[in-house]
Amino acid sequence: MPLIQVKDLRVGYNVYEGLLKVLDGINFFVERKEKVGIIGESACGKTTAMKAIMRILAKNSVLMGGKILYDGNDILRMNDTQFTEIRRKKFSMIFQDPSAALNPVFTIRQQFYDIIRYSSNQRMTKDMIHERAVELLKQAALPEPERILDSYPFQLSGGMKQRVNIAMALVSANELLIADEPGTALDVTIEDQILRLLKKIVEERRISIILISHALGTIKHFVDRIYVMYAGTIVESGPTEKVFKNPKHPYTQLLIDSVPKLTGEGVPEGIPGIVPSYLNPPHGCRFVTRCPYAMQVCKEKVPPSYEVEQLHYASCFLYDNGENGKDE
Amino acid sequence: MPLVFSMTTEKMERMSEPILIVENVKKYFNTARGIIKAVDGVSFFVNQGEVFGVVGESGSGKTTLGNMVVGIYTPTSGKIIYKGQDIAKHAKERPKWLKKDIQIVFQNPASSLNPRRTIRQTLEVPLKVHMPSSNIAERVDKLLEMVDLPPEFAERYPDELGGGEKQLVAIARALATEPSFVVLDEPTSALDVSVQGKIIKILMNLKKRLNLSYMFITHNLSLMSNVADRVAIMYLGKVRELAETRDFFLNPMHPYTRMLLSSIPVITDEEEKLKPKRIESMGEIAGALNIPPGCSFHPRCPFVMDVCRSVDPPLNELAPAHFCSCHLYTTSNNAYDKYKK
Numbered sequence A: 001m002p003l004i005q006v007k008d009l010r011v012g013y014n015v016y017e018g019l020l021k022v023l024d025g026i027n028f029f030v031e032r033k034e035k036v037g038i039i040g041e042s043a044c045g046k047t048t049a050m051k052a053i054m055r056i057l058a059k060n061s062v063l064m065g066g067k068i069l070y071d072g073n074d075i076l077r078m079n080d081t082q083f084t085e086i087r088r089k090k091f092s093m094i095f096q097d098p099s100a101a102l103n104p105v106f107t108i109r110q111q112f113y114d115i116i117r118y119s120s121n122q123r124m125t126k127d128m129i130h131e132r133a134v135e136l137l138k139q140a141a142l143p144e145p146e147r148i149l150d151s152y153p154f155q156l157s158g159g160m161k162q163r164v165n166i167a168m169a170l171v172s173a174n175e176l177l178i179a180d181e182p183g184t185a186l187d188v189t190i191e192d193q194i195l196r197l198l199k200k201i202v203e204e205r206r207i208s209i210i211l212i213s214h215a216l217g218t219i220k221h222f223v224d225r226i227y228v229m230y231a232g233t234i235v236e237s238g239p240t241e242k243v244f245k246n247p248k249h250p251y252t253q254l255l256i257d258s259v260p261k262l263t264g265e266g267v268p269e270g271i272p273g274i275v276p277s278y279l280n281p282p283h284g285c286r287f288v289t290r291c292p293y294a295m296q297v298c299k300e301k302v303p304p305s306y307e308v309e310q311l312h313y314a315s316c317f318l319y320d321n322g323e324n325g326k327d328e
Numbered sequence B: 001m002p003l004v005f006s007m008t009t010e011k012m013e014r015m016s017e018p019i020l021i022v023e024n025v026k027k028y029f030n031t032a033r034g035i036i037k038a039v040d041g042v043s044f045f046v047n048q049g050e051v052f053g054v055v056g057e058s059g060s061g062k063t064t065l066g067n068m069v070v071g072i073y074t075p076t077s078g079k080i081i082y083k084g085q086d087i088a089k090h091a092k093e094r095p096k097w098l099k100k101d102i103q104i105v106f107q108n109p110a111s112s113l114n115p116r117r118t119i120r121q122t123l124e125v126p127l128k129v130h131m132p133s134s135n136i137a138e139r140v141d142k143l144l145e146m147v148d149l150p151p152e153f154a155e156r157y158p159d160e161l162g163g164g165e166k167q168l169v170a171i172a173r174a175l176a177t178e179p180s181f182v183v184l185d186e187p188t189s190a191l192d193v194s195v196q197g198k199i200i201k202i203l204m205n206l207k208k209r210l211n212l213s214y215m216f217i218t219h220n221l222s223l224m225s226n227v228a229d230r231v232a233i234m235y236l237g238k239v240r241e242l243a244e245t246r247d248f249f250l251n252p253m254h255p256y257t258r259m260l261l262s263s264i265p266v267i268t269d270e271e272e273k274l275k276p277k278r279i280e281s282m283g284e285i286a287g288a289l290n291i292p293p294g295c296s297f298h299p300r301c302p303f304v305m306d307v308c309r310s311v312d313p314p315l316n317e318l319a320p321a322h323f324c325s326c327h328l329y330t331t332s333n334n335a336y337d338k339y340k341k
């Protein structure tokens, strides 16, 4: 049984103009000890899906359906005491926006000590807590841990805040670590170091990781399997090598083409067309408005997931060969 | 365009004074644990119409440097000369035309917009201060159009926008006052590649159309190789290499630069071939509170020599317009040549 299995998850947000229907029935799973990656355009719902797993969705969110099974139990229907145990000792998340994840009016020391205390089983002395904090900051490639602990968030650079966040997330990651863009504010040498650290932690603690990154190069080198999201849907999934070598969904193909290359002159212009509004998303495939291969059926029906090669799935009618695709 | 015309404009550009000259600028912060040398003697210039790229490790002082140019911080010492005037002071003491003329797009789109203001209200603030006589409502619409956002976005709140859209609003806000110089602090690092491409295209078009100059801060080297005219690389508060972009990527000199270039995660085999031979990141990473003596990179440098531990190398011009601060090029030895591809 997978560690996490998300089934037909639907999440929306209430805004002034109405309901934004963001996640449109997504399915994915994470095996124990597996490294899974999620890629996809800004605003496609990656963070929303992760926040659903952590049960920290915004107040204006609406859960419209679906399940998130953890060892067979639905996280979304657990009571608070049950879930608090998970949050204290099992799951943790590195947040995309490190400034928003840190409280501006407390020092890093105050915030870090609280987290260590909260997640610990036994009573820890102040010295033990301090030692643990320093060790984690050092592991996260941060110099001068004492100075960092004394600082308020505004006294740290963007990348330093991000590494503080990573160190804090390591405290309670004993089964699942969600890393939402952990490298965005870091230079490549430090990002490299952080990814090696995450890999080591995942292996040593025998835990699973979900890595979200816009840096396709990073994803390619880190994860075992990837999911590609577009506008609140999962359009492709499969073993990393296969998806990069042989991308099947038109969106994945265009996404890989729009990475600026070391070899090329000029930044690729991205995918033409506009992302559909979540207020009135298309009825059929959500990519239909930008897809160079759009057909009539794409406007009418939601494409099921087709197995295009072994363990490699694409939700696209181009791969409909008469047999019915299956919903994973 | 007739050849003669393009040649003369190019020549004129080269002859004109740089729009910004930064001279031996320092910024030290006093804290309970000691002095943090965030920027420690940095010099460079930016030509009119140029994209000047700043890359460097996290915590090397890039944001602090950008903040001094816009006047969020006052330098501890040094000169910042903009259009011929020394402007090394806080924004509060700067004349109004100057505040209008230099703008910044912050590292983090999410936290740089006020969540309680609609996009229209956000864009109105600089307009009311700097161009009170203009038709403000019309100007807001124009600004949104300039960054390719639909007009109905004006009435939305930041929470209701995606990350890329927020960054476009931040760019529109920076352009509201019709500046001529914009500091772009990691304008796309929080965004995915397809949105990044769109934003870069918009930024480059605006630069041409409005005759802007950019100081472009990023740690994304692939992006840098595609947008900047010249690149400076910073390490613990100092510039360690400065060159024209082509040169910088074809002939990187400083070991840190080579380390950066060799660790870029790429997705194609052709790119893999372009990268220098891999240099593993090793050693303790130092901080700005206890900067290592001599060359501050020496604890992580695979080519370290005795002299590096005590003497800080100067920034020398080793090839035309290619500056590098490293003892490998000032002492006679061939340790480095062995590692060259």
Ligand SMILES: Nc1ncnc2c1ncn2[C@@H]1O[C@H](COP(=O)(O)OP(=O)(O)OP(=O)(O)O)[C@@H](O)[C@H]1O
Pocket: A013, A014, A015, A020, A022, A040, A041, A042, A043, A044, A045, A046, A047, A048, A049, A058, A059, A060, A061, A096, A278, B159, B160, B161, B162, B163, B164, B190, B191, B192
């Ligand atoms: N609290 C909220 N209220 C209204 N809309 C929201 C809220 N949170 C997110 N959204 C919207 O939901 C969509 C999905 O957002 P989400 O943050 O999950 O995207 P993402 O894939 O993580 O994007 P990015 O790559 O930019 O981080 C976006 O259009 C976003 O504007």
Ligand SMILES: Nc1ncnc2c1ncn2[C@@H]1O[C@H](COP(=O)(O)OP(=O)(O)OP(=O)(O)O)[C@@H](O)[C@H]1O
Pocket: A154, A155, A156, A157, A158, A159, A160, A185, A186, B029, B031, B036, B037, B038, B056, B057, B058, B059, B060, B061, B062, B063, B064, B065, B107, B219, B287, B288
């Ligand atoms: N207000 C402040 N008080 C004390 N120290 C500060 C302050 N602002 C910055 N620093 C320190 O100055 C150094 C440089 O920070 P800066 O934000 O300029 O780095 P950066 O190059 O932009 O890094 P990043 O790529 O991570 O954003 C860091 O060590 C930081 O902790």
Ligand SMILES: [Mg+2]
Pocket: A046, A047, A048, A096, A180
């Ligand atoms: Mg996100």
Ligand SMILES: [Mg+2]
Pocket: A157, A158, A159, B062, B063, B064, B107, B185
């Ligand atoms: Mg910065």
